[in-house]
Amino acid sequence: MAKGRFGIYGGQYVPEILMNAVGDLVRSYERWRKDPEFIRELEDLLKNYAGRPSLLYHAKKMTADLGGAKIYLKREDLNHTGSHKINNVLGQALLAKKMGKTRLIAETGAGQHGVATATAAVLLGMDCEIFMGREDTERQALNVYRMELLGAKVNCVTTGTSTLKDAVNATMREWAGRMDDTHYCLGSVMGPHPFPTMVRDFQSVIGREIKEQMKTAEGKLPDSVIACVGGGSNAIGSFYEFIGDACVDLVGCEAAGKGVDTPENAATITNGAVGVFHGMKSYFCQDAFGQIAPVHSISAGLDYPGVGPEHAALSDKGRARYVAVTDKEAVGAFEYLTRTEGIIPAIESAHAVAYAMKYAPTLDKSKIIVITLSGRGDKDVAQVARYKGVAINEQDS
Amino acid sequence: MSRIREAFKNGKAFIPFITGGDPDIETTEKILYALYEAGADIIEIGIPFSDPIAEGPVIEAADERALKGGCTTDMLFGLVARVRADIGVPILFMTYYNPVFAYGAERFTKRCADCGLDGLIVPDLPFEEREELLMPCESKGLELISLIAPTSEERITEIAKNSSGFLYCVSSLGVTGVRSKLGDSARHMIKLAKQAAGLPCAVGFGISTPEQAREMAEFSDGVIVGSAIVRMIAEHGRGCVEPVRAFAKEMKRAIK
Numbered sequence: 001m002a003k004g005r006f007g008i009y010g011g012q013y014v015p016e017i018l019m020n021a022v023g024d025l026v027r028s029y030e031r032w033r034k035d036p037e038f039i040r041e042l043e044d045l046l047k048n049y050a051g052r053p054s055l056l057y058h059a060k061k062m063t064a065d066l067g068g069a070k071i072y073l074k075r076e077d078l079n080h081t082g083s084h085k086i087n088n089v090l091g092q093a094l095l096a097k098k099m100g101k102t103r104l105i106a107e108t109g110a111g112q113h114g115v116a117t118a119t120a121a122v123l124l125g126m127d128c129e130i131f132m133g134r135e136d137t138e139r140q141a142l143n144v145y146r147m148e149l150l151g152a153k154v155n156c157v158t159t160g161t162s163t164l165k166d167a168v169n170a171t172m173r174e175w176a177g178r179m180d181d182t183h184y185c186l187g188s189v190m191g192p193h194p195f196p197t198m199v200r201d202f203q204s205v206i207g208r209e210i211k212e213q214m215k216t217a218e219g220k221l222p223d224s225v226i227a228c229v230g231g232g233s234n235a236i237g238s239f240y241e242f243i244g245d246a247c248v249d250l251v252g253c254e255a256a257g258k259g260v261d262t263p264e265n266a267a268t269i270t271n272g273a274v275g276v277f278h279g280m281k282s283y284f285c286q287d288a289f290g291q292i293a294p295v296h297s298i299s300a301g302l303d304y305p306g307v308g309p310e311h312a313a314l315s316d317k318g319r320a321r322y323v324a325v326t327d328k329e330a331v332g333a334f335e336y337l338t339r340t341e342g343i344i345p346a347i348e349s350a351h352a353v354a355y356a357m358k359y360a361p362t363l364d365k366s367k368i369i370v371i372t373l374s375g376r377g378d379k380d381v382a383q384v385a386r387y388k389g390v391a392i393n394e395q396d397s
Numbered sequence: 398m399s400r401i402r403e404a405f406k407n408g409k410a411f412i413p414f415i416t417g418g419d420p421d422i423e424t425t426e427k428i429l430y431a432l433y434e435a436g437a438d439i440i441e442i443g444i445p446f447s448d449p450i451a452e453g454p455v456i457e458a459a460d461e462r463a464l465k466g467g468c469t470t471d472m473l474f475g476l477v478a479r480v481r482a483d484i485g486v487p488i489l490f491m492t493y494y495n496p497v498f499a500y501g502a503e504r505f506t507k508r509c510a511d512c513g514l515d516g517l518i519v520p521d522l523p524f525e526e527r528e529e530l531l532m533p534c535e536s537k538g539l540e541l542i543s544l545i546a547p548t549s550e551e552r553i554t555e556i557a558k559n560s561s562g563f564l565y566c567v568s569s570l571g572v573t574g575v576r577s578k579l580g581d582s583a584r585h586m587i588k589l590a591k592q593a594a595g596l597p598c599a600v601g602f603g604i605s606t607p608e609q610a611r612e613m614a615e616f617s618d619g620v621i622v623g624s625a626i627v628r629m630i631a632e633h634g635r636g637c638v639e640p641v642r643a644f645a646k647e648m649k650r651a652i653k
Binding site for chain 1: 446447448450451453454457461464469470471494495496497498499500520521522523524525526543544545546547548549550552556567570571572
């Protein structure tokens with residue numbers, strides 16, 4: 001059995017043609033992640049380019065309004081390019097450069113990972129191609145143009161459901177045809193080993209900062225850490241530092257779409273079954289014959305039928321719990337945070353906010369909740385307007 | 398000697414691939430007979446999958462058509478059981494791992510054996526991960542066919558030494574599909590595999606013309622032809638049986 005297991009989950013279920021490439025990546029990552037020069041360069045980029053550490057903001061108005069636990073927001077939305085994706089991308093792009101690669105390819109759902117990858121490619125002088133489902137290029141048209149401005153070629157994927165999973169398929173196929181000069185900069189804690197481990201390591205800066213900042217602000221650990229889960233990179237990045245702290249409740253918020261009891265959802269852990277897909281053993285939304293299910297979420301970034309293998313293991317062990325949040329609740333939270341704190345969250349992150357809105361009032365005022373705001377919501381304004389039936393003047397028709 | 402090994406005894410093997418249930422199960426059944434009568438030495442039936450990441454657009458579209466038409470794993474078991482007695486060459490399933498896993502490896506391999514299938518090719522189950530399926534296969538007399546690729550390098554020897562049936566040699570980088578040119582990488586790969594083990598080596602990915610088949614057969618033990626046939630099925634729909642038969646005869650003749 002190949003390495004990279006989280007309990008029974010994970011592994012390297014990729015076609016033979018890619019095995020050498022993932023093997024190379026395992027070896028290179030092992031070599032460079034401990035290299036002082038690599039660590040220094042990455043820290044420099046995170047601090048001086050991405051803007052880390054990101055703020056831990058005490059949401060006083062939200063706390064007062066909900067009348068329960070004290071709420072902090074981990075502001076990944078304030079990072080350069082507007083989301084947590086840059087943490088992972090800078091790490092992988094730097095590693096790819098050390099490996100002698102000159103070209104980055106990546107899938108993207110909402111476009112945040114694509115924008116981050118295109119940005120890192122500019123910074124490090126690499127070529128860049130992004131694969132994005134047709135449905136997502138439509139609902140996230142602004143991000144397509146941002147990527148093109150950054151010099152990336154954006155390939156519109158029209159196969160299958162034309163969303164994130166199909167973008168991953170297309171990027172894997174592209175990689176299988178060209179790996180000499182090309183690194184697949186995977187955007188979440190999914191895919192074959194070493195991606196789930198490597199992406200987690202690059203994202204775990206979120207949780208390390210939360211712990212440090214919480215110590216300064218409150219002198220103790222938070223009681224809950226809440227984050228949205230598609231593949232699950234911002235969530236594992238937020239959780240990882242706290243896994244050993246059994247008193248910290250870790251909550252992942254999946255996309256329930258139109259409801260977990262409807263066919264139109266993407267709540268993988270809530271509704272899925274164990275399977276093997278996209279290089280990993282994990283939970284997947286699928287039918288009785290193992291066909292991957294078409295999923296739905298208003299959020300392009302959570303519209304994915306699988307989840308990272310470490311989340312599957314954390315769920316089985318009961319170390320983290322996973323809840324499902326509907327489109328409607330997420331849109332409600334999107335508006336609520338905007339009106340209450342003057343912060344427009346990404347529609348993905350709004351899923352975590354929505355759960356916190358339900359959960360915080362049930363807790364005592366002495367309790368502390370941290371919500372990871374994985375990204376900013378500018379990209380979602382047009383989509384939310386459409387959802388609400390509001391005509392705005394963004395010319396995308 | 399297994400029936401799969403036997404298939405390589407009478408000269409170079411012609412191994413056609415079709416997606417099961419494309420355009421429908423009845424036509425698939427007719428194609429199976431046509432391929433057998435045209436001289437196929439082994440027949441591969443693809444279980445259609447929603448997300449076939451090792452396939453190019455031709456087979457991906459076939460999978461989509463088959464699934465839209467309602468094809469299921471159970472229907473393909475039924476199909477193999479029906480034709481088994483009349484088709485005197487090995488029949489293999491080419492399937493992604495999730496349909497096997499969802500069915501249950503034990504239950505899936507038992508049904509394979511019950512309906513008379515000879516083996517499985519699982520493109521997203523590499524050598525290092527295959528143990529969980531290898532044992533259920535071996536206990537039921539099914540052969541789990543290993544793949545090697547031009548990028549396999551030092552892995553080739555280990556894979557070749559620990560495989561059975563034949564080695565599925567991926568001709569070039571990328572996914573399945575018709576290619577105008579095939580590189581030299583296959584020749585080198587097969588040489589290494591032959592040095593390591595005496596297993597027959599069949600080449601696949603990109604072989605679409607009799608000339609290419611002849612060229613590949615020169616240094617291998619067989620050729621696998623998928624996308625070229627599947628494209629023909631897409632073009633002719635239910636009327637594909639005779640064109641496919643004629644094409645199969647031509648390919649078989651080319652490698653004699």
